[in-house]
Structures are given as structure tokens and as C-alpha cells.
Amino acid sequence: MAGLTEHQPPLVIDDAINNNDDDDHDHKCNNSENNCSSSSSLDKGVGGDKDMAPVSGSSIHRSASRPQLDLSGAAIQGNFEERDPTILLPNQSDDISHLALDIGGSLIKLVYFSRHEDRLINNRRLKSIKERFGLLTGNRRSYPILGGRLHFVKFETHKMNECVDFIHSKQLHRGGMDSHGWRSEVPDNDNAVIKATGGGAYRFSDLFKEKLGVSIDKEDEMNCLVAGANFLLKAIRHEAFTHMEGHKEFVQIDHNDLFPYLLVNIGSGVSMIKVDGDGKFQRVSGTNVGGGTYWGLGRLLTKCKSFDELLELSQRGDNRTIDMLVGDIYGGMDYSKIGLSASTIASSFGKTISENKELGDYRPEDISLSLLRMISYNIGQIAYLNALRFGLKRIFFGGFFIRGHAYTMDTISFAVQFWSKGDAKAMFLRHEGFLGALGAFMSYEKHGLDDLMVHQLVERFPMGAPYIGGKIHGPPLGDLNEKISWMEKFVQKGTEITAPVPMAPPGTTGLGGFEVPSSKGESLRSDASNLNVGVLHLVPTLEVFPLLADLKTYEPNTIDLLDRGELDYWFTVLSAHLPDLVDKAVASEGGTEDAKRRGDAFARAFSAHLARLMEEPAAYGKLGLANLLELREECLREFYFVDAYRSIKQRENEASLAVLPDLLLELDGMNEERRLLMLIEGVLAANIFDWGSRACVDLYHKGTIIEIYRMSRNKMHRPWRVDDFDIFKERMLGSGDTKPHPHKRALLFVDNSGADIVLGMLPLAREFLRRGTEVVLVANSLPALNDVTAMELPEIVAEAAKHCDILRRAAVAGGLLVDAMISSQDRSIDNSSSVPLMVVENGCGSPCIDLRQVSSELAAAAKDADLIILEGMGRSLHTNYNAKFKCDALKLAMVKNQRLAEKLIKGNIYDCVCRYEPAS
Ligand SMILES: Nc1ncnc2c1ncn2[C@@H]1O[C@H](COP(=O)(O)OP(=O)(O)O)[C@@H](O)[C@H]1O
Ligand SMILES: CC(C)(COP(=O)(O)O)[C@@H](O)C(=O)NCCC(=O)O
């Protein structure tokens, strides 16, 4: 649709409990043998149809802990004999709840929320776990917002008709509010009310009534700006950042120390608001020289057709031809006595008076830059003066004038820094232009957004849409086909993918002067501001892992990609892995034409993200290796690759289960001490099955799964590179006559499918069970590489339990084995005679884990745990290697990457880590 001047990715609000949702309802899954089955392996019971891949539950998850596609009631449409028949997803819905507008002098900002029906939890394992940990008994708060997304769109105000058409085409105006403040599905909208703020709420009130039949409920603009800013600053981890000399840094906001601050909203005009708390504020100043001035004057002086064009021109400008500099007045010298360098602007546009030149004699590029600097600097200065007036140290800048533009932010920051002598700080917001609209949205009563916590929001990155900037028809995540064609179109505009956003430091002289922007690229990329904003999913059930020793100092990432060498290395590794991954992904969906198209689009989208991050590592927030690895998984899901390694996982599970009985027999013939060593060795050896590691994948060509496993075991010589085994053994077995009490509950964070889980972690779990320690297997909510998921574990455990009484009784006690397997009489006997073996999902879909955001069931399971075992590179090295816990912690991994081995443990590839840290 032509009316969209630019697109902002949606703030996605979603829910973990309800296995429902997705707005991509018209995607057709064209593959009969794959994942579009309507029932899961669990629903079928253990030992069910082996031909069905044990991957999905009642829904296919697409984002961490957030189910995306509702497959319930899925049915083949048309001829069953046909190859690749279309499957309908009748319950896939995308009903719209709220719409709020901010109609400003230049732009209309639109925020709308789409939600999804609550669905029943029909997963037995989940139900049993939730019952066990009291998660179904009403001790959680009830969340009024469950499932859905917040979408952000903007239009130019003079194209109001297109905005109205957009609202109409999406039927965003239909329906009134129900008792929860939600839009109810009433067909007629006589009483429908839309919240709106900004001057246009008054100006266009009649038009809305006339064209859409809705009334506008006007909300105070300042109120909305403040509400929007407070929400963003409290609820989003990487919302605010500083930007100085091309360097962007995220600011951790302490919620208890947020107020007071100065909010400077640079829209058409500029408002400066002193904010003292929620709803407590005062508009203390403003200036009429704002975004409208830049856009208006700039248009007149340069004949630019769009704001972006004007901004883009400034990239190639040199303001020295327009501005009168200190050096011009002082014969090329600094005026150092008062701290002014020769390149300081003495008078904006000052040079244009003295020469005998017409407008046409000046380069539009230079004019645009002078204008941009004049206005940005002026606003920065006035903002600082107001901060000074009220003793405020922090100034947050919002409004669409900023547009994520590096030079604008640097100029403002410079002004604040220069005049305050470093005392006050300019900060910017990633959702810069949507503060008012968000505030209007929040003014709907009982929406539940205002008491959200940081850990309940998961940020994802927008795919597809951001890359084509202006000409977008709807929210980027709306429709798979559209998404793919965006990526396809993008190939034609190929250069833009890698065209750098000019982010190079402008280079200040340090004395108040700026050099010209040293732009790397030819143009301002149209998606520059879009890509700064991630997609936010609200997952009300996420919690902080309660066993973290100190949340404040916890940093999940071991490797900080701000180190350029590291970033370059991982960029190369992930790029090199891409073709292979695409092959696997396409094959996992049956290798159809549709799958190939999606595979192609995925590769492009992921490459584009990598390229973007290479240019600006902080584009999406603070970047660590875990974020990159997660981005890859999210990107796969974005293009509907549900589980790229599905068949590999299945094959490896089967091969490993076949040799498990022999292994258990061998272990049972050993004494305790030897057995414990063998078990830990076994975990480390089996961790070699990692399809994310280039080196390991190369190895797999050299033998069968079992041969590689044996080879790996045979190479397990102690001491390992990090070897705390003896301390761990002492805690487990004691020394001399002292027999320590067994742990009460162990949380085993498992990693890969196949040998890793079956021959490594399950036998270890069995040892704990044998010793009377309850075991909780903690596995991914969503697939990531070849990692085993919580959904797949019950079936694996059931298979293993066929050969092992300890596992069987514990699995029964833990509610893992379903009725089909045993009679209820057996169950009651078994229940009383074993500690339970349980499975919980961890709340994420990545090979790494950020323990600030885990599933509520994991958090509940952690309450009684006194030992945690983190296994695998992703969970115990890339993330959490330095994490400290309130309980005993064992970190086990084989290092399958040479660079990491050198850096982290001063060792080599295939070295092992057995790090044990007693409770701190
Ligand atoms: N695509 C765009 N079209 C027009 N103006 C834009 C665009 N992107 C950024 N701007 C800048 O943003 C300003 C509007 O900011 P905004 O926060 O929306 O304020 P308002 O509510 O007054 O419209 C414009 O005056 C212009 O400087
Ligand atoms: C993605 C991984 C962390 C998974 O490792 P795991 O947690 O399974 O031990 C690992 O495969 C990895 O770091 N790969 C990097 C790429 C490479 O070395 O080729």
C-alpha cells in the first residue's frame, strides 16, 4: 500500500501458556510427511506411531516459548491422494483488539494489538508438571493480556486517507470493548471508540466518525508521551542508549532510580517534559524549531521529495560551505581561550550572507547538513539548559525527527555533553517515534501492560519487512508469502542488503566543532530505524531463574561481540555454516519447491541481519554470541522451518537407544566411584554430537554414530582441561567414612539429541535417581540445531525405560509415562517406590540459555533444587560459564571449536570442561 511511508516492526505481545496463536494464518503447510500433523507424539501416547516425527505438540512453536502456529484441528484440504496436499489450520486466528493513534503535525502513528484466543492446555506432561509445581492452582497472577502482538505503523499526516484505508482494510476499527477492556467481536460498531492523541485527534475526529463510524476518545498528548516513555524504560531491557561519536551504548535503567528525568520529544515541534513518576510530570519548555522545521525548510531549500531523501543528502554534505566557522572569523585559528576550535560553527548559515551566491549555487547536500546540525545542536542546547534548570542528569530524546540517525544523535549528544561539561547525558529510545501512540494505547483500561516486568518481554528481531523500508503493506510478520516476496524483491535491490548505514564517527575536534560526517555508504538505508527496534513478545509466564546468585551482576554471554575480532570470526563461522543449514532445513520440509523458496528467503534474511550487525554490532541491543545463535533459530522459524534437524535427531535417538541397554549393563557392573567417573566421561564424550559445530559435522562423515561415540569415549583422559571431578565426587560419595546426604533435587539442563541425551545425560540422571535424588530434565521449549526439546523427551525416556527399571519407576513417579504404558495399579505401586524423574521446558528455543528469562515451570522446579548441571557448549560455555548459583553447580561440556578452546580454557578443540562450584 502506497500510504505507508515507512514501517516499524511490531512490538509483539504473546503468551507462553496457551499453545495457540499466530497471525500468519494463511500460510499453507504443503508437506504431508512432515510437521503439519495435528497431533503430537505425546497425544498419541508412548510407543505411538513411529512414523510421525516427535516434534510438535498441539502447536508448533516459532518463537522462544511462544507457540506460533495453532495446528489444532488441522485437516488436509482436498484430495488425500494428492502429493503435498494443502492443510488448513482452522483455529489459526488473528483477531484485533485495540487500536490507538497519535496524529501529529507530520506523521500519524498507529499502534494496534492483535490477540489470540486462549486455548486449553492439552499436553499431559505439561499438565502434570504444572500440577506438581502448583502452577495450575491459581497462585499466579491472572494475566489479562494473553497472546497477541502490538504492531506499529506510521503514515504521513497529509495522507490521512491512506491511513483510514489501512484501518478499514484491516478492520482495526471494528468492535467495542468488552468487560476486560478488550474489543469484543460485535459486528457493528456504533459505539466503537478509538483512543487517539496528538492535535489530529481533534482535527480528524469528524472524519473518523464519517469514514469509519468510530468516535475518537482524545487522550492528553503529554500524558501519553510520558506513559509511553515510562513503559518503554521500565519494560524493555535495551530501550535506552547513548550515542557519542558513532558509538552506541545501551544504558541499564534501574527502575527504582528512573525519576526524575527530562523527556525531550522532537516531533514537528519540540516538547520538554520533566518527568517525576508515573503520571507525574510537567511540560517545562519546548521549542518551535524542531523536526517540522528541518523537514519544511529542507524541502524548500533542496527540493527534496521525502524526509529520508533530505536526511540522506546530509550524509554527503559539508557544512563548511554554508556555516560560518570560528576559523572563518579568526583567520583559520582556534579561539582556544574560550574553548572554541576553528571548526566550531560560529553562525549557522552565516556564510551565505557574505557571498554573492544564489540558492542554486549551494549543494543541497551541504544545505541539508547545515540545517540538520543547526536544529539538532539547538535542541541539544535547550534541553541541556532545562536539565540544568531542574537539576536533571538524564535526558531522554524521542520523536521521529531522530529517526535512528547517527549524525543527529551525535550532534545532540555533543551539545549536551559540551554544555554540561559531561555532567548530563543524552539518551535515545529505540521506539523513539511511538511514545505518544503507545501511551494512548496504554490508556485503555485494564490492558495489563503497565505492570509488565523486563523479564516477561523477549525481544526478537524483525525479519523480511524491514529490508524494503517504505513500501510495505502491513506488519512485517503478517504473512509468510509476503515475507518471502520481500526477500525476493530484495535480491533485485541486492546491494542494499550490505549497503552500510553510515555510522562512522563524525570525528569531533573536541572543542565544540564537528568534522563532516564520514559516511561509509552512499545512502541512508531506508530501514535504518526499523532495524533498531526488535520484535517484543510478551511472555507473562517468564521468570528469573531463582537460583542465580546475583541477578544484578549476571551476564549470560561469555563472549562479548563488541570485540571486533570476535565478531568477524563468528560472522565467518555462521556464514560458512549457512548453505549446509539451508540444505537441512529444506530437506526437513520435504525438499518441496515451497521449502526451497523459504530456504532461500531464510538465507537472505539471516545474511542481511549478519551484515547489518557487522556494520553496527549494537543495532539490536547489546550483542553477545548467544544472541547471534538465537537469531539464527528465530530466523528459521520466521520462515516456517519448524525443526531443521528433525530427521537427524530421530536417527541418532534410535541408534543410541539401541545400545543403551549394553551401556547400562556395563555401568551396573562397576563400583560407585568408577561408575561416577564413567558417567561424567560419558556425558562429555557424547557431547561431541553437535550439528552446530563445523569441526564435528566434518567428523560425522568418518564413521557411524556409535563408532564416533566409542572413539570419543576412548579419548576421554583425565585430567580434563578444566577438571573439578574430584571435588564433585567428594560431594557425591564423600571421603573416608563420611557419607554425604544425597542432593534433594537435581536440575539437568540437557543439550543434544541422540547419544548426548541417551548415552550421556540419561544414565547420569539414572544415577541420581538411584541415589534418591529427584531429577528434573530441563530441555528446550523449541528446537534449536539438534538439541532435544522438552516435547520430545517423554518419548525418549519411555523408550529408555523399557530397558531400565530405575528409569521406568522414576518416570512413572514423575508423570512422564502416560496411561498407555502401565496400568493404574502398577502406577500406584511404582509411585511410592521411586523419586520422580520429570521434564520441564526451559522457555527458550536457542542453543544457549539466558537465565533471566526462563519458563515458570522451570522456575518452580528450581525452588527445591540443590544441584544444577548445565551441559553442552551453548548452555555452559557460551552462556553461563561465569554464572554463579545459590546451589551446587556442575558445568559439563566438550569444547568443539578451536577458537573458543584457546580463548576460554587455553586449550584445544575437543578438550573437556568439568567445572564444579559448590553453592555460593
Ligand atoms: N518519513 C518521514 N516523513 C516525514 N517526516 C519524518 C519522517 N521520518 C522522520 N520525520 C521527522 O519526524 C518529524 C515528525 O516527528 P513525530 O514524532 O512524528 O512528530 P509529530 O507528532 O509532530 O508528527 C517530522 O517533522 C520530520 O522531521
Ligand atoms: C551452537 C553450539 C553452541 C552448540 O553446541 P552444544 O551446546 O550442542 O554443545 C556449537 O555448535 C557452536 O558453538 N558452534 C559454533 C560454530 C562452529 O564451531 O563451527
Ligand SMILES: [Mn+2]
Ligand atoms: Mn546443542
